[in-house]
Amino acid sequence: MLTCRRFLISITIFLLLFFGCKSGTPQLTFAVGGASNEVEYWERIVAAFADSTKIDVVLLRQPTDTDQRRQGLVIPLRSRQPDPDVFLMDVIWVGQFAASDWLQPLDSMVATGDVNLADFFEPIVNQVDTYQDSLYALPVYNDCGLLYFRKDLLVKYGLKPPVTWQQLIQSADFVQKNERVTNPSFFGFVWQGAQYEGLVCNFLEFAASNNGGITDSAGRIIVYTPENIEAADLMYDLIHKHKISPPNTYTEMKEEETRLTFENGNALYERNWPYAWALHNKDGSRVRGKVAVALLPRGRKGQHAATLGGWHIGISKFSDSKAEAMMLLKFVLSYATQKKLALNLGWNPGRSDLYEDTDVRIRMPHLGVLKNAFEHAVARPTSPYYTQISEILQQNQNAALSGRSLSDEALAKAQREIDEILQRYNE
Numbered sequence: 001m002l003t004c005r006r007f008l009i010s011i012t013i014f015l016l017l018f019f020g021c022k023s024g025t026p027q028l029t030f031a032v033g034g035a036s037n038e039v040e041y042w043e044r045i046v047a048a049f050a051d052s053t054k055i056d057v058v059l060l061r062q063p064t065d066t067d068q069r070r071q072g073l074v075i076p077l078r079s080r081q082p083d084p085d086v087f088l089m090d091v092i093w094v095g096q097f098a099a100s101d102w103l104q105p106l107d108s109m110v111a112t113g114d115v116n117l118a119d120f121f122e123p124i125v126n127q128v129d130t131y132q133d134s135l136y137a138l139p140v141y142n143d144c145g146l147l148y149f150r151k152d153l154l155v156k157y158g159l160k161p162p163v164t165w166q167q168l169i170q171s172a173d174f175v176q177k178n179e180r181v182t183n184p185s186f187f188g189f190v191w192q193g194a195q196y197e198g199l200v201c202n203f204l205e206f207a208a209s210n211n212g213g214i215t216d217s218a219g220r221i222i223v224y225t226p227e228n229i230e231a232a233d234l235m236y237d238l239i240h241k242h243k244i245s246p247p248n249t250y251t252e253m254k255e256e257e258t259r260l261t262f263e264n265g266n267a268l269y270e271r272n273w274p275y276a277w278a279l280h281n282k283d284g285s286r287v288r289g290k291v292a293v294a295l296l297p298r299g300r301k302g303q304h305a306a307t308l309g310g311w312h313i314g315i316s317k318f319s320d321s322k323a324e325a326m327m328l329l330k331f332v333l334s335y336a337t338q339k340k341l342a343l344n345l346g347w348n349p350g351r352s353d354l355y356e357d358t359d360v361r362i363r364m365p366h367l368g369v370l371k372n373a374f375e376h377a378v379a380r381p382t383s384p385y386y387t388q389i390s391e392i393l394q395q396n397q398n399a400a401l402s403g404r405s406l407s408d409e410a411l412a413k414a415q416r417e418i419d420e421i422l423q424r425y426n427e
Helices: 002-018 036-053 066-078 094-099 107-111 122-129 151-156 165-179 197-208 226-240 255-263 276-280 322-332 335-345 352-356 358-363 367-374 386-402 407-424
Strands: 027-032 056-061 086-090 138-144 146-150 187-190 267-272 291-294 306-315
Touching: 027 036, 027 066, 027 322, 036 056, 036 322, 036 335, 066 086, 086 322, 094 122, 094 306, 094 386, 107 322, 122 138, 122 306, 138 335, 138 367, 146 151, 146 276, 146 367, 151 165, 165 187, 165 267, 187 255, 197 226, 197 306, 197 386, 226 386, 226 407, 255 267, 255 276, 276 291, 291 367, 306 322, 306 367, 322 335, 335 352, 335 358, 352 358, 352 367, 358 367, 386 407
Parallel strands: 027 056, 027 086, 187 267
Antiparallel strands: 086 306, 138 306, 146 267, 146 291
16 A cells, blocks of 8 residues: 555656646657666667757656556546657557557658658557557567577487477477486476466467467457467466476466576576576576577467567657657667667667667677567557456466366356456447
């Protein structure tokens, strides 16, 4: 309760400080969050923008917590306040904000040539940034699921990186049995199965790789399908049948628990986001220099798939400085700025053309795999009710993983509950 009260106080202070704070000179407010080093680097970015344009930018520092960042944007947008003018959005917020009519369309930037969509990944722009045929955002930082593996162990046992889930199971089982002779804590494959958003991301990857998914070709949310049931069964079997994933996968395994298990030398394969690359290769890591990445395996019926994550930039529909805001967007999305973010923060560029940049490739050698992964990226639904839909999927999928429910029962229940929400809002 105390944490919530403090958060509400901070929002109130923000409202008092920034609403109506603009003078006659051009000024923008730009809301960003994340780690302290990221926010500090944004200070340098906006200072460079101000130097070149003479437009002042007030950097609004948001909390690190993603839910609090979202709430910190929803409050002023819902009340139609002019600040912040520009902000970063988690990939799953863009559709919600656009559906709420809170975002300024960016089609004019494309028409004038200020933004060239060919410089970005087409699947990402189409799935995330486009709503009802209009462009509302563009990616600053791309993210997606990857398969990390111990290349030294694959060499040791004469194996190759798996292309299919069946190959992963076979090789993980073989290496696990051999490594447990000296390390009883070793597992073949670690991934995120706890009841939170990460479970939805993992489920989407298993499902999409099996020619399933959360939405159909018409954009309708359909989770109760044979392909999805088969994918959910596979997730259960990794823990209970093949036993290559830890028993606590569905109770404790989130990104950091997964990363630390792998980083401590206790796993052959790991599903995680690109952020783990730098940490696995830092000084003191037990797997430093022994790690490589590949696309997540494909299923029996489908192809490689990776759940899309990342942060996108947009403009408030209620901004009173839209022309200046578009100038800031152009600056942030430029080749030069995106390259700086990659080299200084290790961010995966939103621009696809930077994945061939020599300097960036030297700094981030795994970008070749990442570029391929982004071309296979699958977005979560853009429904304005996604938060409720995600909670339903988390609860029912976790019940299936734990064995409290069969996969087909869990997905049938999830479908009924999702349909009730959509009917309630006449979707």
